[in-house]
Amino acid sequence: MRIPLRLLLTACLGMAASAWAKPTLYIIGDSTVRNQTAGQRGWGDPLVAHFDPAKIDVINRAIGGRSSRTFVTEGRWDAVMANLKAGDYVVMQFGHNDGGPLNDERCRASIKGTGEETEDIVRKTDQQPETVHTYGWYLRKFVTDTKSKGATPIVLSLIPRNIWKDGRVGRSTSDYGLWAKQVADQAGAPFIDFNNLLADRYDTLGEEKTTAIFANGDHTHPNPEGAELNATVLTEALRKTDLANYLLPADLWLPHVFSDHMVLQRDTANPLWGTTRAGSPVTATIAGKTATTTASADGKFRLDLPALPAGGPFTIEVKTSDASRTFSDVLVGEVWLCSGQSNMDFSVAKTAKRYFAGTTNWEQEVAQANHPQIREFKAEFTPREDPQPDVEGAWKPCTPETAGDFSAVAYFFARELQKELNIPIGLVTTSYGASTAEAWISKDKLVADSTLKPLQETFWKKFIAYRDNAKLFEDYGNAMTKWAASDKKKKGPGHPDPIRDQHNPAVLYNGMIAPLVPYGIRGAIWYQGESNVNVRQLYPALQRTLIEDWRARWNRGDFPFLFVQLAANKAPGPDPASSSLASMREAQATSLTLPHTGMAVTIDIGDEKDVHPRNKQDVGARLARLALHDTYCKKDVIPCGPVFKMSEIEDGRVVLHFDHVGTGLVAKDGALKQFAIAGDDRKFVWADAEIDDEDKVIVSSPTIPRPAYVRYAWADNPAGANLFNSAGLPAAPFRTDP
Known part of the structure; x- marks a missing residue:
């Protein structure tokens, strides 16, 4: 069941506004920049993870098989231009496909050089006339057009091919690499000699190791490991440009989930991870105890903070060879992951962002919400194609000033737990309205299940259709420009990219679950299902797969997974009849066959006319009963109804x-x-x-x-x-x- 449009209006307005609130980096190029072929990967996708998602959006518009010429003739550059705004950036890399005949079965080659030469042809592909320009002319167009929007162009030379001679990999110093530099110099654009930077790195690796980071039998396309290396090399070069302010710090970076006011899971080692300079020693100290490790060759590190009993506040200090970070007011207690769709996203108070929310007596609840040892980390809506290392958010103690934006179900759950346990409670809330269960499951886990694999396959067809139709992105940009200039009273345009649709497989796992793994948690609470009613026959497999997926990712055994059965909704019927919601509730209950699961029943606290019932107090309390009885072994607590x-x-x-x-x-x-x-x-x-x-x-x-x-x-x-x-x-x- 899709959430009605009226219930998503304000959310869509907020999403549309936020889409243009931050600067955007657009990446354009060919298959060495973006690649959907199995075993191959372009550097543009892993490059996204090197930027701070709180500061900049990164959109990779590169596409395999394209040249500087066809990126124009297919309307792909027009689509970028329709979305480009002042303060944005464009990173461009072309050249691999610009050689060859001008008029053949592909019609993609450009004239060699940087001059103003042209050739008029009638294309063999579609019998249309075209004036073909030089490679340099197309690059100049990208640079000039970008500047005309008040955005910043950055020109790259193409990556080297894995072709060796006399113990060195070949360089493009006399053709496309040279021409790219000449265009950048002429047009006054920053230039990165990516070709030589990578060639030097490949020479250091040697032919055998370099071949190992290219796709099997391919001398042009790197494999995922090679793409990661290329992205890392480019990141260091970008630190010398204006994009440096948006990159994750090189000396020491930790995900946003580590912040002041965080809550760590008691009585267990707590993973802490991030990046620093390769080979740098890393030390973390809390409560007089220290953990150490050394960063790997790619700068990544992970260590485990020593187990502590409930208490605090503490300070965590993380040091590397040339940097340090300090986190204050850190508590140790019980940490729960809180996820699902709008009924989990539903906040205690009605807010501008969550207009549909506001619990029963929310004004009174907010005024009395003085529980500073209850803290929430709320992940921002971040759908992504690939698993990400970070998601925007910060820990906030519960006070009357902050409680209104807390997830209501999570807050009332935590309030009951704290009342009984008398220790700090941390809530890691990662939820979004109208999201499906499959959106929160990893792609690998989905495709491994024959009943769920078609969901991923159908979604991928939608994505390829979007990718190959540049007009969709161009129309969106034009609509956004018009909307931004209006009074904004009407709904903002919906983004056509299926990656940004919370109904689609793995997109929220990639952007909102993967960045949180393996943060220390006790268990998870889950309130979702409305968006899967129409495919409820799949729900037993979906919810089981999600539970198994998360438990495997966190590697904390069969941690508690407590979920809410859907509440009553719609008009009551006069006679017994079939029911989609009843069969959906039955589908949800099948997960109770898995160990350490529990279900909170809510058929008595629903709303005939609203899919978002106001009474979240009882929902949270019923989830807490399950946890108190089964997780915290308080056997005098009755966990659920008959x-x-x-x-x-x-x-x-x-x-x-x-x-x-x-x-x-x-x-x-x-x-x-x-x-x-x-x-x-x-x-x-x-x-x-x-x-x-x-x-x-x-x-x-x-x-x-x-x-x-x-x-x-x-x-x-x-x-x-x-x-x-x-x-x-x-x-x-x-x-x-x-």
Whole structure:
């Protein structure tokens, strides 16, 4: 079920505005810059990870097989120009495809050199006339056009091919590499001699090791390892340009999840990771204890902070050979990952960014939210094609000034835990409205499951269609320009890139889960499902795969995974009937077969007209009960409402047995409702139901003398469903028919 457009309006406005709030770096080029061929990779994609996502957006518009000429003739440059604004940057690298005949089956070659020579042709490809220019002319166009928008062009020479002679890799010093430099000098643009920089690095590696970082049997296209190396070399060169301010620091960088006010997981080693200079020693100190390591050849490091009991505040100091970072007001307690779609993203207060939010009595809740030992790290919406090393966000203690923006479910969950445990609680909230389950699962895990692999394949076809149609991006840029100049009262244009669609596989895992792994956590709470109702037959596999994926990534065993079953919604029906939401709830409940999982039932606190029920207090409290009972071993806490165990047919009646009844089953507010019964024909009618002893319900109907099946609360909105236990918790919906 997709969230209605009206519920996404403000979110879309905010997304559209934020899309142009920061500067953007556009990367243009060929397959050595961006490559979707198996075993090959361009340097442009790994380059993204070298920039601070809080400071700049990076969009790689390069595409395989293109030359400086075809990047223009196919409208790809027009598309970039339609989106380019003052303060942006364009990094360009062409040359590999600019050689050859001007008029052949590809029509991509440019005239050699940097002059003003032209040749008029009628293209063999489509019989259209074209005036072909020199390689230098096309580069000058990119530079001049970029400057006309108030943006900054940066010209690169092309990467070297893996072709060796006399113990050295070949260089492009007399043709495309030279011409790129000449154009940059003439046009007053920064130039990076990428060709020579990489050739020098390849010479140092030697022919055998260089061949190992190119795709098998290919002398032009690097493999992923080679692309990473190329991106690292380019990053160091970019530090000498204006882009230096947007790059992650070279001396010491740690992800945003490490910040002042963070909460570390108690009683376990806590991973701390980042980058520094290759081979640099790294030392981290907390509470008088120290952990050390040495950065690898690519500058990456990870160490484990020593285990500490709950407490604080502490200071963490991280030192390398020439830099240091200090984090203050660090607490140690219980840390939970909080994820899902809008009902997890739903904040305590109604805010400009989350207009649909605001819990019951939210003004009072915010005013009383003085819990500085509850802290939240909230990840910004960051869909990405590939797993990223960082996501924007910062830890904030819970005070009346900050609590309004906390995830409501996460906050009320934490409040209950802290009340019982009396220790700091950390919430790592990474959620987004209308997101599907598959968006939060890694691509590798999805394609490994034959039932889920088609989701990834369908998405990839959509992405390729977008990639190959430059007009879509151009139209978006023109629409954004028009919207930015308006009063902005109307919805901003939606971005056509399927990577930015939170319904698509792996995109939120890449941008919002991968950057947080392996931060120390106790477990996860999950509130999602509305966006998967229409494919609910896949949901058992989706939720199981997500749980397994996250547990494997964090490598903390079968950590607790507690989830919320969908609340009642839509108008109640007069008679028993099939129900998409009921079958979705059933699909969610299948995950209870996995170890250390728990389900909070919410059919009694839904809203007929709103997919976002206001009562998040009970949702958080019910999740906390599950954690207190199963994770923290407080066995006096009843974890959930009655759960159907088995049925027996006796004398025209069906006897239902339940677990988790507390001191006994309860019919809240009168006779039991929402029980339906049927014979072998499965034609259900409303049934009479009454509690027997402490843990049984007897169901019957005079119209069904030979009953076979029973259903309870089997409806989109089972209004009046009132089977509870002694702790005041509702029974989970169920059916006995297969």
